[in-house]
Amino acid sequence: MRVLLFGIAKDIAGAPFIMAEGITTVAELKVWLYKQYPALQKLRSLMIAVNKVYAADVDVLKPEDEIAIIPPVSGG
Amino acid sequence: MNTLLQINNSITVQQALDFVQTPECGGVAVFVGNVRNVTQQKKVTKLLFECYEPMALLEMEKIAQHTIDKMGIKKIAILHIVGEKLPGDTVVVIAAASAHRAAAFAACEYAIDTLKETVPIWKKEYFEDGAVWVAAHP
Numbered sequence: 137m138r139v140l141l142f143g144i145a146k147d148i149a150g151a152p153f154i155m156a157e158g159i160t161t162v163a164e165l166k167v168w169l170y171k172q173y174p175a176l177q178k179l180r181s182l183m184i185a186v187n188k189v190y191a192a193d194v195d196v197l198k199p200e201d202e203i204a205i206i207p208p209v210s211g212g
Numbered sequence: 213m214n215t216l217l218q219i220n221n222s223i224t225v226q227q228a229l230d231f232v233q234t235p236e237c238g239g240v241a242v243f244v245g246n247v248r249n250v251t252q253q254k255k256v257t258k259l260l261f262e263c264y265e266p267m268a269l270l271e272m273e274k275i276a277q278h279t280i281d282k283m284g285i286k287k288i289a290i291l292h293i294v295g296e297k298l299p300g301d302t303v304v305v306i307a308a309a310s311a312h313r314a315a316a317f318a319a320c321e322y323a324i325d326t327l328k329e330t331v332p333i334w335k336k337e338y339f340e341d342g343a344v345w346v347a348a349h350p
Binding site: 140142143144146147178179180185188189190204206207208209210211212 | 245261262263264266267268270292303304324327328329330331332333334335336345346347348349350
């Protein structure tokens, strides 16, 4: 599945999106991300959005979902 | 439509004010956020704003709808820029109109506070000796 990246998360991964396979929940995705990109563990927070809505760790991911990594926001 | 939500390279206070203007509202409050020229005693040279636009618009819609459903607001505009901005440039404008002033003041404060917590927009601050994503680290 394709995972969109923004802000500092995009800088850490070095790309605006990455591919992740064999992942079925938000919690699994976070574990995978922290392993692939340890620098993400140092952030103040890391949220996952599924289909443009903040998701909980228990939420299930489907291949067709639009998944995005949301590092700490700082608008305004 | 009672809400104007925009993410753009350029925004103005006037477009927000024009949108919320209505004869049923006696009070209009406006919040304007500008680029500050200094952060923790360091000179800021520019800011870069990045945005997950479709989700940001949905989160802005939730904020706007809350002020209408729960706070007595009749019309509200929330405008935010993306891209590079210089000190003094306007980056966010919120205008809220209500029958009486108290609701308009409260809605502006609620809207900017919530925007800073929930809307997926990120700013990178550039200094003379480097750059940081604001609030990324504890």
